[in-house]
Amino acid sequence: MNIIRFERINSTQDYAKEHISSFTEPTIIIAKEQTEGKGRYGRRFLSPEGGLYLSFVIELDFPSLNIVAPLGIAESLSRIGIETKILWPNDIIYKGKKIGGVIIERIDKKIIIGIGINCNNRIDDFDEYLRENITTIYEIKKEKIDIEELGISIVEQILYLMKDYEFLKDLYERRMEGIGKKVKIIKDDGEEIKGIIKGINENGELILRNNDNKSIVVISAKKLILPD
Structure with a gap:
């Protein structure tokens, strides 16, 4: 190398x-x-x-x-x-x-x-x-x-x-911070999403559960904000 x-x-x-x-x-x-x-x-x-x-x-x-x-x-x-x-x-x-x-x-x-x-x-x-x-x-x-x-x-x-x-x-x-916690995601286009972190999929994309108990896949984001 x-x-x-x-x-x-x-x-x-x-x-x-x-x-x-x-x-x-x-x-x-x-x-x-x-x-x-x-x-x-x-x-x-x-x-x-x-x-x-x-x-x-x-x-x-x-x-x-x-x-x-x-x-x-x-x-x-x-x-x-x-x-x-x-x-x-x-x-x-x-x-x-x-x-x-x-x-x-x-x-x-x-x-x-x-x-x-x-x-x-x-x-x-x-x-x-x-x-x-x-x-x-x-x-x-x-x-x-x-x-x-x-x-x-x-x-x-x-x-x-x-x-x-x-x-x-x-x-x-x-090793993932925030699993099971409700977080706010700021996406690349500025859209905000809230949900509970379930984990990631095989591609490393974030999986959230929203208020309707549905899974949301977040491909990329500018920021993940944890609760205080």
């Missing part, structure tokens, strides 16, 4: 997209800091030094990447003693606070999995308006970790989980 390292870059995800045709083998792009980190829908992802900022490029036809990618992160964090939950569709949370996230993009036959984890950062490294809703590995463990080692572990775990396809849905739901 090829690894490309940067001290500082605008965005590992942008770099991966710009050089997509040059990757002839699975490739990890990792940076110590991003100046223009990207989240879903082009949102800014604050990326100060001390975090894991990684994009993994692979030529692959796998139907459930939106299940296996966040699950790979959660399982890898569990190995270092941090038990997290997956907040559908792409956030990794610890005791209600965001510790990381994932973005998946497809270009031709290649997949780019973008991963961001708050690792050795202190809360003060982040803008004040974010501090109440986020946490970091350092804040939890009170010790620093090898960031690249974690990144490689996550990629290896994602690849490993692809071999256990039939168990992915159950594994995901065990």
